[in-house]
Amino acid sequence: MSTATAPREQATAATPPPKAPKPKRRKASSGSVAGVLAPTMLTRIGLIGVAILSIFPMYWMIVIASRTTTDASGFPPALLPGGNLGVHVQEALTNPEANLMLGLRNSLIITGTVTISVVLLSTIIGFAFAKLRFRGSKILMGTVLFSMMVPLQQLGMVPLYMVMVELEWLDTLQAAILPFLINGFGVFLMRQYVEQAVPDEIIEAARIDGASTLGIWWRIVLPALRPAMVVLGLLTFMLNWNEFLWPFMVLSDENPTVQLAIRQISTATWSADLSMVFTGTLISIIPIAILFVIFGRQIVHGIMEGSGK
Missing domain, CATH: 1.10.3720.10 (MetI-like)
Structure with missing residues (x-):
């Protein structure tokens, strides 16, 4: 009886224990890439609007600096730069x-x-x-x-x-x-x-x-x-x-x-x-x-x- 169980015990000891199953990774959603949230269309529009509001004062300053005071105070105001910037700088x-x-x-x-x-x-x-x-x-x-x-x-x-x-x-x-x-x-x-x-x-x-x-x-x-x-x-x-x-x-x-x-x-x-x-x-x-x-x-x-x- 003991001689029959000995090989079984040796075989059991030689067999490695089963590995634990690896946790499944969650797939990135359609709005994220590699765990980083991707901007939505509304976010893009908002950022573009903020960028325009930030740049417009600089652009408007260049427009007024390149035109005459009459053009600046006229209605509707000029929206494109003129050709007087170099003269005004001098x-x-x-x-x-x-x-x-x-x-x-x-x-x-x-x-x-x-x-x-x-x-x-x-x-x-x-x-x-x-x-x-x-x-x-x-x-x-x-x-x-x-x-x-x-x-x-x-x-x-x-x-x-x-x-x-x-x-x-x-x-x-x-x-x-x-x-x-x-x-x-x-x-x-x-x-x-x-x-x-x-x-x-x-x-x-x-x-x-x-x-x-x-x-x-x-x-x-x-x-x-x-x-x-x-x-x-x-x-x-x-x-x-x-x-x-x-x-x-x-x-x-x-x-x-x-x-x-x-x-x-x-x-x-x-x-x-x-x-x-x-x-x-x-x-x-x-x-x-x-x-x-x-x-x-x-x-x-x-x-x-x-x-x-």
């Missing part, structure tokens, strides 16, 4: 009352200086708040957050103007630069990004290898912050390039920024020449458009990476 750049060329130069100096300062100082201070432990860091960070809640145009203009008067900096570029060299938003953004993008283990390993704090910031932190630096740099550039109120308070018509120069074009006569105003506005957005063309991919990458963190 008139806007050479108009002695507007000083548009000087305004472009001043705006480039002011905005470029402020952008570089905000990006570099924000990375340094954000790195310090995120990875360095020092006494009073929470109080200082709270002060930074509080500064983001204070409306500068309502509460800070008069004190800042009085400081510029005491320094005798009115009608100078440093008066338009100094108040914007650092801001709380940039520090907060970089602090949050450093906490997520730079692990503590990497910093500790660098310290064991003998790297200094400045070396860690330069070799480890800055390369990791490039996407956030591009986003912060573009936002800062746009904000300061379009700034009007503060330069209007501290600069004169003989030393304007590009926004003040456009204002001078609109007030040069008793009735504004819309074609010249739109031409000046079209010229003023060229630097921002160039930045979007150059850094557009990095901007999208930085925003998507930041949202993923």
Whole structure:
């Protein structure tokens, strides 16, 4: 009896257990591809409509800038560009009352200086708040957050103007630069990004290898912050390039920024020449458009990476 059951037991032990059935994959529905929802026709129409609404102001500005004021104010209005754009651009750049060329130069100096300062100082201070432990860091960070809640145009203009008067900096570029060299938003953004993008283990390993704090910031932190630096740099550039109120308070018509120069074009006569105003506005957005063309991919990458963190 035992000799008969032994071969059966050996055969049973040699037979592998049956495999569990694989779970069946759900087939992608007709409205999705590889698990990603495909846009419906209604979604496509909506996106096309949003794109048209976004592009139309730019197109309308080109139409008005290339035509006369009579064409712009007529009914029905002209919908196609005219042939006067080149003439209007030349008139806007050479108009002695507007000083548009000087305004472009001043705006480039002011905005470029402020952008570089905000990006570099924000990375340094954000790195310090995120990875360095020092006494009073929470109080200082709270002060930074509080500064983001204070409306500068309502509460800070008069004190800042009085400081510029005491320094005798009115009608100078440093008066338009100094108040914007650092801001709380940039520090907060970089602090949050450093906490997520730079692990503590990497910093500790660098310290064991003998790297200094400045070396860690330069070799480890800055390369990791490039996407956030591009986003912060573009936002800062746009904000300061379009700034009007503060330069209007501290600069004169003989030393304007590009926004003040456009204002001078609109007030040069008793009735504004819309074609010249739109031409000046079209010229003023060229630097921002160039930045979007150059850094557009990095901007999208930085925003998507930041949202993923």
